[in-house]
Structure formats: structure tokens, C-alpha cells
Amino acid sequence: MKEYHIYRFVFSLVFLCASIGAQARSAGDSLEKLMNGQPLSEADTDQAMQNPKNASQVAMMEAFNLLRRGDLADSGTRSLVLKYLSYAEGTFGDLRQPDNFSMAFSADADTPYRGRPHERVLTAVMLAVMDMERGRYDMALPTLKNAEFLDARWQSMPYGTDAPLVYALSLRALTKLGSSQQDVDRARHGLYRSIRMLTLQEHLIEAANNVAAANMRNDAVAVKIAHVLLATGISSALINAADDASIFNVITAAAQEAGTYVSVLEQKFAGEYEQYIKPSMANVARVAQIDAQSMANISFGRVGLELDLYAKEIIKVLKARPARETRLALMNRDAKKMAREIEKAVVAPSLLLRFEGVGPKVVRSGEYDEIAQIVKSATGSVASEIREKSIAVAVKCGLSNMGDSLTVLLCDDRDLQKGEAEKFTALELWSSSRKATSVMGRRFEKILKGRAQFRATTESIAAIGAVTALALLSASSDVYSQCRARGGSASQCQQQGAALAGAAAIAAGISGAVWLIGRASNPEADPRFVPSMFESGYLLVPNRTSR
Amino acid sequence: MKICFSLLCIALLFSNGCMSIKDYSTLYFRNHKKIDGVESAADLTRRLAASKSEREILYGDNSRFSLLATCTVFRNQLFVAGMAAGGGEDGRKVSEMAKLMEVAYQTSMDDFLATCEREINTDVGSIFIQAQKVFAGAN
Numbered sequence: 016m017k018e019y020h021i022y023r024f025v026f027s028l029v030f031l032c033a034s035i036g037a038q039a040r041s042a043g044d045s046l047e048k049l050m051n052g053q054p055l056s057e058a059d060t061d062q063a064m065q066n067p068k069n070a071s072q073v074a075m076m077e078a079f080n081l082l083r084r085g086d087l088a089d090s091g092t093r094s095l096v097l098k099y100l101s102y103a104e105g106t107f108g109d110l111r112q113p114d115n116f117s118m119a120f121s122a123d124a125d126t127p128y129r130g131r132p133h134e135r136v137l138t139a140v141m142l143a144v145m146d147m148e149r150g151r152y153d154m155a156l157p158t159l160k161n162a163e164f165l166d167a168r169w170q171s172m173p174y175g176t177d178a179p180l181v182y183a184l185s186l187r188a189l190t191k192l193g194s195s196q197q198d199v200d201r202a203r204h205g206l207y208r209s210i211r212m213l214t215l216q217e218h219l220i221e222a223a224n225n226v227a228a229a230n231m232r233n234d235a236v237a238v239k240i241a242h243v244l245l246a247t248g249i250s251s252a253l254i255n256a257a258d259d260a261s262i263f264n265v266i267t268a269a270a271q272e273a274g275t276y277v278s279v280l281e282q283k284f285a286g287e288y289e290q291y292i293k294p295s296m297a298n299v300a301r302v303a304q305i306d307a308q309s310m311a312n313i314s315f316g317r318v319g320l321e322l323d324l325y326a327k328e329i330i331k332v333l334k335a336r337p338a339r340e341t342r343l344a345l346m347n348r349d350a351k352k353m354a355r356e357i358e359k360a361v362v363a364p365s366l367l368l369r370f371e372g373v374g375p376k377v378v379r380s381g382e383y384d385e386i387a388q389i390v391k392s393a394t395g396s397v398a399s400e401i402r403e404k405s406i407a408v409a410v411k412c413g414l415s416n417m418g419d420s421l422t423v424l425l426c427d428d429r430d431l432q433k434g435e436a437e438k439f440t441a442l443e444l445w446s447s448s449r450k451a452t453s454v455m456g457r458r459f460e461k462i463l464k465g466r467a468q469f470r471a472t473t474e475s476i477a478a479i480g481a482v483t484a485l486a487l488l489s490a491s492s493d494v495y496s497q498c499r500a501r502g503g504s505a506s507q508c509q510q511q512g513a514a515l516a517g518a519a520a521i522a523a524g525i526s527g528a529v530w531l532i533g534r535a536s537n538p539e540a541d542p543r544f545v546p547s548m549f550e551s552g553y554l555l556v557p558n559r560t561s562r
Numbered sequence: 563m564k565i566c567f568s569l570l571c572i573a574l575l576f577s578n579g580c581m582s583i584k585d586y587s588t589l590y591f592r593n594h595k596k597i598d599g600v601e602s603a604a605d606l607t608r609r610l611a612a613s614k615s616e617r618e619i620l621y622g623d624n625s626r627f628s629l630l631a632t633c634t635v636f637r638n639q640l641f642v643a644g645m646a647a648g649g650g651e652d653g654r655k656v657s658e659m660a661k662l663m664e665v666a667y668q669t670s671m672d673d674f675l676a677t678c679e680r681e682i683n684t685d686v687g688s689i690f691i692q693a694q695k696v697f698a699g700a701n
Contacts, residue, residue, distance in 0.1 A: 225613060228613040229616035232634075233601060234667075301644075302645060303665050328620055
């Protein structure tokens with residue numbers, strides 16, 4: 016009898032191990048198929064989603080695999096796409112609390128996957144597109160609102176993303192729903208300003224860096240901080256400045272916005288402050304024979320004046336070089352022109368969208384696999400720009416996939432059919448590679464411990480740039496809350512918070528990676544990603560004349 | 563034995579008050595390690611060469627820029643010397659000049675230039691400027 020129980024126990028154990036092994040193999044097979052772009056059956060997908068760590072990733076992979084290769088004429092397939100996109104989008108909700116912000120880039124593979132910023136935004140955008148395609152603009156609108164703030168800069172700021180596609184689609188949804196003029200105007204402003212940001216940001220920062228490099232007091236602590244903060248403010252000002260602001264207005268606004276968070280640097284980023292700013296100030300204090308706190312007070316107290324001076328110097332240099340000033344003004348004019356063309360296209364009875372290419376990959380690197388390296392798509396561009404190309408399409412209303420690309424014709428009249436191929440100018444209003452390698456348009460090189468690591472652009476200001484962008488981003492919501500608590504108006508406080516969020520983007524761009532790599536306590540980086548994301552999202556407008 | 567003696571001499575030179583004004587004036591040019599708060603001579607040269615056109619717009623003609631460049635290097639010399647200054651009469655003189663210069667440099671361009679013009683015309687200042695010429699010539 017006793018032997019019987021032992022046999023039974025051993026048999027059960029073997030059976031259990033075999034079952035677990037088979038399940039693991041099955042889950043592994045499913046993941047491999049999904050990674051290779053093969054859609055699964057609904058049952059297999061649901062099975063693969065049983066593991067909560069990967070459920071969101073599986074849902075996104077299946078949805079995008081179906082969008083590429085599924086039979087989209089079949090309403091069942093479309094329902095499945097909606098189901099998985101909705102599921103994934105629903106899991107992004109727990110990223111909205113600032114405490115969870117470190118999960119924006121997933122510190123390691125043990126945390127439940129919530130997508131990388133570009134995957135989250137594109138998932139929400141595709142969900143909205145699916146809803147718009149079936150005429151449910153009412154459902155698409157909140158999803159688009161969500162998409163805006165699923166970007167790395169996701170706090171409750173006036174404008175949450177620099178992806179023009181989000182605002183373009185919002186504008187269509189708002190118009191079709193007959194929403195208030197105020198809401199429509201907000202989307203219009205977001206559209207133009209995100210285009211302005213992509214068009215001008217790098218050029219303005221380059222102009223600012225050139226002036227910074229010429230400064231003869233570069234080792235004055237206040238000057239160093241001003242250089243970083245002004246560059247920071249440029250990003251914010253490009254998004255927040257009025258639509259009719261000139262280039263000089265933007266630069267002046269950048270100085271004002273940058274000045275609003277000088278004190279936050281020291282309060283919120285004690286680690287970085289101790290690591291980078293304090294050593295420089297300590298030496299200065301030693302030579303000047305004053306205590307470190309007095310030195311800090313003197314330096315921080317002067318940043319506002321240095322910011323003002325710095326902005327004036329940039330303007331002086333631009334004015335002395337009319338060709339460059341004119342070029343920037345023309346770029347701004349072109350951004351406006353493009354925004355108007357898109358506005359016209361999105362409110363038309365039918366709107367063509369095209370998604371194509373394969374998004375970026377994530378690979379591990381570093382001695383301990385501690386770095387997640389994002390490898391841009393072969394067809395992608397990481398530059399801040401809006402690429403355009405000419406394409407000819409003939410499609411009927413709805414969704415159609417061919418050759419790994421997806422074409423969507425959103426129609427008021429669902430019976431509309433375009434018989435002959437027409438030529439369009441395709442404007443790339445979404446770039447996964449750019450979004451995956453940037454925070455508010457500023458590029459980073461790798462991700463370590465869930466934090467983006469940025470390349471230094473000028474040695475003299477690299478130190479302060481090491482203040483992590485994401486930490487700044489998370490602080491921006493605190494600035495907003497504190498400002499409101501002090502009785503500031505919503506718009507005033509939003510501006511202050513937005514300045515900080517924008518600051519993060521630029522601080523990011525000038526920081527060095529070496530220090531943070533040195534600090535890593537060698538956890539393996541999170542290599543998960545969704546390989547079937549589209550690389551580019553184009554909005555098609557009638558053939559454009561040359562810009 | 564000879565090497566050990568040389569190292570001992572250098573150690574003594576840099577750690578006590580035996581350094582002369584001339585020794586202090588050349589420390590900046592002989593230093594090859596990164597010191598927080600001051601740009602190395604090589605980095606400064608590279609940066610200024612790369613930003614020539616902006617400098618001309620910002621700082622005007624050559625004579626003004628020439629003074630600025632002299633003052634910037636002078637401040638850097640004093641900064642490194644001030645970090646190293648120990649006891650002794652010369653060390654105290656250098657330390658006091660570095661202090662005044664650094665406060666002015668951190669405050670504003672006007673204060674910086676005014677202090678610089680005052681200090682380069684002192685005996686100590688002229689030795690530092692002489693060192694600039696020697697090292698500028700050597701490079």
C-alpha cells in the first residue's frame with residue numbers, strides 16, 4: 016500500500032513536470048511565432064497571455080501581426096485586432112502615476128511589460144484608427160487623448176507628445192463629433208506646434224550650443240546652468256509658444272520658461288547634483304574662499320540673469336547672420352503651411368493613412384547585458400524631421416493590408432471606392448524609430464536601468480545634462496501640483512510644469528552616459544519589444560508643391 | 563635612487579609652501595588631469611578655435627577678444643594655482659589674487675574684466691602673463 020502511494024506520487028510528479036514542460040514549450044512556441052510576425056489563433060493568443068508579465072506584449076504583437084497579415088475584410092479578424100489593442104491599451108493605465116514613471120522604459124525583464132513609449136502611443140493610435148474606421152469617433156477621441164500622454168512625456172501638461180499624427184487624428188475626430196471650438200483649436204495648436212518642434216528644435220539647439228561654446232565665462236557655475244536650462248527651454252517653448260511667435264520670441268520664451276525650475280534641480284535631483292554640480296562648485300568655493308552654500312546661493316541666484324543674457328546673445332548672433340535667421344523663419348513658415356495642409360486633409364470626407372516598414376529592435380549589450388540598445392529600423396529615420404514621399408494608391412473605404420503595409424481610408428461615405436490609383440504626398444507624421452530613441456525629440460543612445468542615456472553634445476555643459484531626463488520629467492508634475500497649491504492658475508502652472516518637462520528633453524540631450532553606466536549594479540536590461548510595430552505612419556495629402 | 567629623489571622633490575614642491583610665484587603661474591599649463599571648475603588649456607584652445615565666428619559677433623574686434631582670452635587663461639591659471647596654494651608668502655599672495663578673481667569671474671563679465679585688468683598689472687600678475695606667453699609660444 017505504501018509502495019502504491021510512492022508510485023502514485025512519483026507518477027504524478029513526472030506527469031506534472033511533463034505538463035509544465037509542455038506548457039512552457041507551447042508558450043515558447045507561441046512567443047516565437049509572434050516574434051516572427053505570424054498571427055496565432057485566438058485560443059493560442061489567449062493562452063500566451065496567461066503570463067501577466069508578457070500579456071500586454073503578446074496582445075500588441077498579435078494585434079500588429081493581424082494588421083499586417085490578417086484577413087482584414089473579415090469582421091472577426093477586425094474584432095480580434097480591436098480586442099487585443101484594447102487590452103494592451105488598458106494595461107498602460109498603471110503608468111500614469113509619477114511613482115511608476117521608472118517603468119516608462121522597463122528597468123528589467125521581471126516587471127510586467129507595458130510597452131516602450133513608441134509602442135504605447137502607436138498601439139493607442141491604431142486602436143483609435145480602428146474605431147474611426149468603423150465610424151466610432153466617440154470612442155476614438157478618448158483613446159487619442161490617452162495616446163498623447165502615453166508618450167515618454169506623459170504628465171498632464173498642455174501638450175503631451177511631439178507626434179503630429181496624434182493631433183491630426185484628434186482634429187478629425189473632434190471635427191466629426193462637432194466638438195467645441197476650444198477643443199478643436201487645441202488640437203490645431205498641438206498639430207502645428209508638434210510640427211514646429213520637429214522642424215526647428217535641432218536647429219535652434221545647435222544655434223544655442225554654438226553661442227554657448229563661444230562664451231568666455233564657461234566655467235562660471237551660473238553660466239553652465241544657464242546653458243543647460245536655456246537649451247531645455249527651447250523644447251518647451253517650441254511646444255508652448257503662441258502659434259504666431261517669431262523665432263526670437265521662441266528664444267526669449269525659452270529663457271523665461273527655463274528660469275522657472277532652477278531650484279527644482281537641486282531639490283529633486285540630489286544624487287545628480289552631488290555627483291556633478293557640487294564638485295565644480297566645491298572647487299570654485301575653495302578658490303574663492305567662501306563656503307559651499309554661499310557659493311550655491313550666488314550661482315543659482317544669477318542663473319536668471321545669465322539666461323536672459325544667453326538668449327540675447329543667441330538673438331544677436333542670428334541677427335548678425337541674416338541668412339541663418341531667414342532660414343529658420345522659412346522653416347517656421349513651412350511648418351505652418353504643412354499644418355494647414357494637414358488640417359484641410361483631416362477634415363475632408365475621406366482621409367488616407369498608410370502604415371509601413373518594421374519598427375526598431377531592442378538588443379542587449381554591455382559586459383553584463385545591462386544595456387538595452389535600440390536599433391533603428393532600416394527604413395526609419397531618427398532625425399527630428401517630417402519626411403515626405405510621393406505614392407499612388409487605389410483603395411476602397413476601410414482597411415487593407417498588402418506587402419506588410421496597412422492602408423486605411425477613413426470615409427464619411429462608406430461606399431466610396433477609388434477606382435484608379437491617385438498620386439498623393441505622404442507625410443511621415445509618425446516614426447517609431449525616432450520615438451523609440453528620443454524623449455521629446457532629443458535623442459538617446461541606450462537604456463540602462465530603465466533610464467534613457469543621452470549623448471553629450473558639448474563637453475562644457477555635459478555635466479549638468481547628466482541630470483536624467485526622466486527624473487526631470489517626473490518632477491514636472493510635482494511642479495504643477497506645487498504651483499496649484501500656491502494658488503497659481505491652471506495655465507500658469509501648466510506652463511511651469513511643461514517647462515520642466517521640456518527641460519528634461521534637452522537636459523537629456525546633453526548628458527553623458529558614462530557616469531550612469533558606472534553606477535549600474537549589473538541587472539540585465541529588458542530586451543522585450545514588439546517586432547511587428549509599423550515604422551512609419553503617413554498621412555496622405557493631395558500632391559504638394561515644392562516647399 | 564635619482565628617480566626617487568626627483569619624485570620626492572616634486573612632492574615637496576607641490577605640497578608645501580616652497581613654490582615660487584613662477585611655479586604657481588605654470589601649474590595650469592603643466593596639469594593634464596581634469597579639475598572640476600576649470601577647463602584645460604587644450605580644451606579651451608579647441609573650443610575657441612571652433613567658435614571663432616560666434617566669438618567675433620559676441621565680443622567684437624580682436625583687441626577686446628585678445629583681452630578676454632588673456633583674462634580667461636589668467637583666471638584659469640589662478641584657479642589651478644589657488645587650488646594648490648599652501649603656506650608661504652608667495653602662496654598667500656596667489657591665494658588672495660585667485661580668491662578675488664574667482665568671485666568676480668563667477669559674478670559677471672564686467673566684474674571679471676575689471677578685476678583681471680587690475681590684477682594683471684601687479685607684480686604677481688605680470689609673472690602669470692609671462693608664463694602665458696611662454697606656453698603660448700611653446701604651443
